[in-house]
Amino acid sequence: MSRGADNETWFHPAGSRAEDGADLVIDERTPGWRHTGLMTLTLASGESVTRDLGSWEAVVVPLSGPVTVAVAGDGEYALAGRSSVFAGPTDILYAPRASSLTLTGAGGDAEASRVAIALALDETGDEPPAVTHLPADDVPVELRGAGIASRQVRNFGVPGVLDASRIIACEVITPAGNWSSWPPHKHDTERPGVEAELEEIYYFETRSTDERGVDAVGYQRVYGTAERPIDVLAEVRTGDVVLVPHGWHGPAIAAPNADLYYLNVMAGPGPERVWLICDDPAHGWVRESWPELPVDPRLTD
Numbered sequence: 116m117s118r119g120a121d122n123e124t125w126f127h128p129a130g131s132r133a134e135d136g137a138d139l140v141i142d143e144r145t146p147g148w149r150h151t152g153l154m155t156l157t158l159a160s161g162e163s164v165t166r167d168l169g170s171w172e173a174v175v176v177p178l179s180g181p182v183t184v185a186v187a188g189d190g191e192y193a194l195a196g197r198s199s200v201f202a203g204p205t206d207i208l209y210a211p212r213a214s215s216l217t218l219t220g221a222g223g224d225a226e227a228s229r230v231a232i233a234l235a236l237d238e239t240g241d242e243p244p245a246v247t248h249l250p251a252d253d254v255p256v257e258l259r260g261a262g263i264a265s266r267q268v269r270n271f272g273v274p275g276v277l278d279a280s281r282i283i284a285c286e287v288i289t290p291a292g293n294w295s296s297w298p299p300h301k302h303d304t305e306r307p308g309v310e311a312e313l314e315e316i317y318y319f320e321t322r323s324t325d326e327r328g329v330d331a332v333g334y335q336r337v338y339g340t341a342e343r344p345i346d347v348l349a350e351v352r353t354g355d356v357v358l359v360p361h362g363w364h365g366p367a368i369a370a371p372n373a374d375l376y377y378l379n380v381m382a383g384p385g386p387e388r389v390w391l392i393c394d395d396p397a398h399g400w401v402r403e404s405w406p407e408l409p410v411d412p413r414l415t416d
Contacts, residue, residue, distance in 0.1 A: 118348060119337070119346040119348035119349065120346040121337075121345055121346045122348070122349055124146070124147065125147075125347050125357060126335075126349040126356070127355065127356040127357075127358070128354075129352065129353065129355050130354065132145070137155065138155045138229075138354065139154060139155040139318070140154050142154075142171075142234065143236070145358070148314065148358060148360070149236065150235060150236050150383050150384065151233075151234060151236070151282075151314045151315070151316055151380050151381065151382045152171060152233075152236075153318055153380055155230070155231045155232075155354070156229070156230050156231075157227050158182065158218060158228045158229075158230065159220050160220050160222030160227070161219065161222070162219065163219040163220075164217070164218055165215065166215075166218070168211075168212055169212070170236055170237060171235065171236055172212050172214075172279060172280055172281065172282055173209070173210045173214070173216065173232050173233065174208070174232070174233040174282060175194065175230060175232055176231040176233060176271075176284070176286075177205045177207075177228065178199075178229040178231055179196065179198060179200070179228065179229045180220070180221070180229060180230075181194060181222070182196060182219065182220060182221055182230045183218070183219045184208050184216055184217070185217040186210055186214055186215070187215035189214075189246045192246075193221065194221075194248075196228065199322070200320050200378075201288065201376060204251045204271065205254075205271075206248065206251045207254075207271050208246070208248050209244070209247040209272075209277055210246050211237070211243030211245070211246065211280065212280070216232075218230060231378060233282060234380070235279075235280070235281040235380070237280040237281050239281070243280060244279055245278070247278060249276075249277060254269050254271045254276075255271075256268070258414055259295075260295070260405060260410075261405035261407075261409065261411075262404075262405070262408035263294060264293065264295070264297045264405070265410045265411035265414055266288060266293060267287065267414050273285055274389060274390070279388065280388065281382040281383075283313070283379075283390050284378070284380050285378075286377070286379070287367075287376070288374065288375070288414075289333075289368075289369040289375040290414065291324045291371055291374050291375075292369060292371040293368075293369050293375075293411060294369075295365075295367045296365030296367040297366045297367075297401065298395060298398035298402065299336070299363040299365035299366065299395040300393060300395065301364065301393060301395070302381075302383075302392045303360075306391075309391060309393065310392065311383060311385050311389050311390060311392075312384060312385050313382060313383040314360060314381065316356060316359075316379065316380040316381075317356065317358075317359065317367070317377045317378075317379060318355075319352065319355045319356070319357075320353040320376040321353050321370075321373045321374065324373060329372060331352065331372070331373035332350050332351065332352055332370050333351045333352075333368055334348070334349065334350055334351065334367070335348075335349045335357045335368075336364070336366060336367075337359050337362050337363070339361065343362060
């Protein structure tokens with residue numbers, strides 16, 4: 116597979132950004148990055164870690180297994196989690212800036228719990244929102260696209276669902292062989308009512324649908340313009356991350372023998388917490404074909 120010229124800057128394979136006991140750390144120390152962050156942790160049953168958020172707000176997202184989150188001065192929250200990211204939506208916990216979080220692996224059927232902490236820089240100076248526990252049953256699930264562009268979007272961290280200062284977050288499931296983040300779109304220029312300036316993190320997991328358990332991969336594309344070039348073409352597996360500072364992004368492709376999951380984390384410097392995108396004019400027409408196509412039955416059965 117050809118590699119994008121900018122893969123070394125914006126593609127981070129699993130393990131390449133492990134730090135301080137975390138499997139993954141993306142934050143303001145990541146070159147070229149400012150507004151968003153992501154941390155993933157693996158916690159044995161009864162194992163605890165404490166993270167002080169400082170100027171960052173957070174959404175705690177169990178990836179597999181349950182986790183307990185104690186918020187200093189507020190209380191303790193038991194997140195039921197799920198067996199894997201492919202098992203369905205999870206309950207989540209939102210914590211505002213200046214919170215101190217202690218996460219504890221809660222065991223259950225799994226030997227360890229895996230958890231993501233999605234982050235956004237909150238320098239608004241506004242009164243921060245309250246700590247919020249959103250149950251899995253309250254997570255809106257959207258079927259987006261049609262045909263081979265069918266995917267499932269779990270909108271736990273979007274405006275209108277979660278009260279937050281800056282962060283926008285969701286999960287996407289793309290069945291084997293399908294395309295998502297399609298048509299390619301961007302959100303890198305502040306145009307009120309039309310487009311919002313947002314950094315974006317893609318955190319990936321994959322699951323083989325082949326009984327032989329062969330290598331489960333997906334692919335992610337990011338490209339820019341002559342004025343703001345970027346060139347990423349990455350083969351992704353569980354634990355890999357692609358950062359999108361600007362430019363058109365898509366498709367995210369699930370190989371024919373592997374389901375693809377990604378966690379999106381977005382935030383930016385604009386005055387509003389809003390997700391406004393524009394499609395690449397060369398591909399935006401594909402939306403017109405969707406009303407005539409069925410949604411992939413693997414997402415509706």
